[in-house]
Structures are given as structure tokens and as C-alpha cells.
Amino acid sequence: MGPINNLPLGFLDLLGLQQQGRNLALISDAVSGTLDLLPYYAAYKRTFVREDTAFAAAAASNIAVATVPSGEYWFLLGGMIQNGSGAGGTGYAQLEFLIEGRTVFVSDRISMAVADLNLATQVSLDTSIPTILPPGSLINKAGYGLAGAGAEICYARLAYLPLRG
Numbered sequence: 001m002g003p004i005n006n007l008p009l010g011f012l013d014l015l016g017l018q019q020q021g022r023n024l025a026l027i028s029d030a031v032s033g034t035l036d037l038l039p040y041y042a043a044y045k046r047t048f049v050r051e052d053t054a055f056a057a058a059a060a061s062n063i064a065v066a067t068v069p070s071g072e073y074w075f076l077l078g079g080m081i082q083n084g085s086g087a088g089g090t091g092y093a094q095l096e097f098l099i100e101g102r103t104v105f106v107s108d109r110i111s112m113a114v115a116d117l118n119l120a121t122q123v124s125l126d127t128s129i130p131t132i133l134p135p136g137s138l139i140n141k142a143g144y145g146l147a148g149a150g151a152e153i154c155y156a157r158l159a160y161l162p163l164r165g
Contacts, residue, residue: 009132010073010163014041042161046077051156052084055093055143065095065139065156076131077159081110081141082122084153093143093154095125099134112143112152125158132163 051065068074081095091112097105108123133139141156 010075010161013164014045014161042077045161046159047162049139049156049158049160051141052153053141055091055152055154060144061142063141065141066158067139068133068135068137070135071164072135073163074133074137074160075163076125076133077161079125079156079158080122081107081157082155083110083112084155091144091152093141094123095156096140096142097131097133098138098140100136105131110154112154133160 049066051063053063055061055063079095081093083093092109093112094109095105095107096103107125110123139156139158141154143152143154
């Protein structure tokens with residue numbers, strides 16, 4: 001078996017082996033996983049995005065949460081959306097991930113009608129399948145039929161590892 005021909009995006013950056021923008025000539029003849037070291041490498045590289053903007057009244061809305069910067073890939077670790085609206089909310093909200101204008105993920109919808117903010121519902125993102133967003137990917141918070149301008153807020157939170165490509 002020869003050297004590895006195709007390394008996963010961000011692999012060398014995650015291990016701290018990429019230098020001056022060049023990959024090492026050889027890693028090993030074989031790579032075998034025996035221990036998940038991601039939590040240890042991620043402990044100092046993990047980054048968060050949050051978006052708390054209120055939706056407009058009674059209309060479909062798209063609010064940009066984040067755009068993956070040029071030269072960077074985002075390995076999503078998890079996230080959630082949570083209702084921050086009062087009892088008058090009537091619509092729903094969800095998160096969408098777009099790559100080159102194409103929707104590649106839509107979260108479950110969250111209702112904006114909650115009578116007690118202490119019991120506000122939340123939706124966690126399913127990260128059982130690894131999700132890597134390339135440069136230029138867009139994360140939107142979308143909603144429809146939201147009433148009460150300035151009062152319908154859906155909090156969005158994402159945790160990711162920024163990886164150089």
C-alpha cells in the first residue's frame with residue numbers, strides 16, 4: 001500500500017501539520033482510527049455563530065446568519081434554534097444551509113407561538129452526519145407568517161471548526 005493520495009479537506013489543518021500552504025508529501029502508508037481525538041483538537045479551535053435579529057411583521061423573511069469566508073471550510077459541530085417570541089407569535093422559523101445557491105439542509109420548523117418564554121421550544125440540528133460547508137456557503141434563518149414586528153425573535157446558534165482548505 002502506498003502513500004495516501006487524497007486527504008480529507010482540513011485534515012492537515014486540524015492536526016496542525018499544514019505549513020506555508022503546502023501539504024506534507026507523506027502522512028503514512030495507512031491511517032487507522034483507534035481513538036476519537038476530535039474533542040481535544042476542537043477544544044481550542046471551536047467557534048460559535050449567533051444571530052438574534054427580529055423578523056419583520058407578517059411576511060416571509062430570510063435573515064443571513066453567516067457566510068463561510070473565502071479560504072475556509074466549516075465543519076459543523078452542532079447548533080440550535082430557539083423561540084424568543086411572546087405569546088402573539090403566529091408563524092414558524094427554521095435554519096437553511098445553502099451551497100452555491102442550492103439548499104443542502106433545512107432544519108425542523110420551530111413554532112413562534114409560545115405563551116411562556118421560560119418554556120420556549122428549541123430545535124437542535126442533527127449532526128450525526130458530518131457536515132462541511134465550503135467557502136461562500138450561506139446560513140439563513142427563514143420564517144413565514146410572523147406577526148408583531150420587532151417581537152418575533154428566533155435565536156440561532158451554531159458551533160463549528162474553521163478549517164483551511
